[in-house]
Amino acid sequence: MHAYATRNRREGFALAVAILAIVVIGGLIAGVFFATTEQLRMGRNQQLQARAMAAAEYGQNRTIVPGPVGLGWNAAITNMAMGRVDSLISLNTPDGGRAAVRVTRIGNATYLVASQGTAGSSIRSQARRRTSLLVSVIAPQMNMLGALTTQGSTKVGGSSYIDGTDGTTFPGWSCPNTPPAAVAGIAISDSTAIQTSGCGGLSCVAGSPKIQQNPLAADTTTYFDYGNGITWNTLVAQANKTASGTINGTGPSLVGGVCNTGDAQN
Structure with a gap:
């Protein structure tokens, strides 16, 4: 009769723990990467939205503000028919944005100036913002006695x-x-x-x-x-034309059917 010694076998769990740790760490890394990517996209979108809003305001201001920083109000818009829309104003901003301005005459002396600003590329990502402003054209009323x-x-x-x-x-x-x-x-x-x-x-x-x-x-x-x-x-504060000397022969002066503002005798 032979006697054999028996030994209890224990199943190892180190491999399972290592695999679980790898899975958890991989999930954490993937989560951090996803959160970082989303945050980057959100920051980029917010930047594009801010640039688009700046472009819209840029186009709106340049349409109505006179002087070296603006185009100034176009007298041809003042005289256009009621309800007519002028959409010929297109501007580029210094940072690469674009502004398309539409002016609609909605009243006798009231106009709606709508400016749509665009930033970014349509291939990757793009943002659009729109601003609107009601403009009243006020003319001086001189009491001609x-x-x-x-x-x-x-x-x-x-x-x-x-x-x-x-x-x-x-x-x-x-x-x-x-x-x-x-x-x-x-x-x-x-x-x-x-x-x-x-x-x-x-x-x-x-x-x-x-x-x-x-x-x-x-x-x-x-x-x-x-x-x-x-x-x-x-x-006086808004005057930007100075007439000097003797001027004779004043009268209407047009260039291409538009008022010639560069003619001192106009």
């Missing part, structure tokens, strides 16, 4: 001719076919302050009436306030 309005002593004579009637409509101008009623030839606060030597019988003055005594002619607001908060100083 007469062809000549004065509050001091006035001497009329020589070759001067003062005409308060308005009966000439220039072709191509958007003026009404029926001219407005005539105004006074000379409006003054004190009619006795007018000297008419060399103009017998007021032959050099026309209007309805030729001379009108009006207390508003003595009011300084008649000459320096033009309504809607516009004053003489407001207009």
Whole structure:
């Protein structure tokens, strides 16, 4: 009879633990990589969105702001028909963005300026943002009491001719076919302050009436306030054209059917 010694066999678990650790570490690495990638994409998207918004605001501001940093308001847009859309304004930003501006006339003096900014490439990623602004065009309202309005002593004579009637409509101008009623030839606060030597019988003055005594002619607001908060100083601050010397032969001047702003005699 033989006796054999028996030994209890223990199953190893080190390999299973190692594999589990590899799986866990791999999952953590994959999670970190995924989170980092998503964060990078989010940062890139936010950057593109910010650039697109900046491009939209850039196009909007350049459309309405005059001066060296802007194109300034185009007078042709002011005169376009009600409801018409002008979408010819396209601008590139210094950082490679693009702005497309559409201006719609929605009222007598009200316009909707919509600017769409685009940043990025359509091949990879792209962002678009849109801004809109209501613009009201305010024109100075001058109280024209007469062809000549004065509050001091006035001497009329020589070759001067003062005409308060308005009966000439220039072709191509958007003026009404029926001219407005005539105004006074000379409006003054004190009619006795007018000297008419060399103009017998007021032959050099026309209007309805030729001379009108009006207390508003003595009011300084008649000459320096033009309504809607516009004053003489407001207009002076916006002036960018200077006329010097003697200018003769003034009249409408066009280039390609558009007002020639570079002609001092225009």
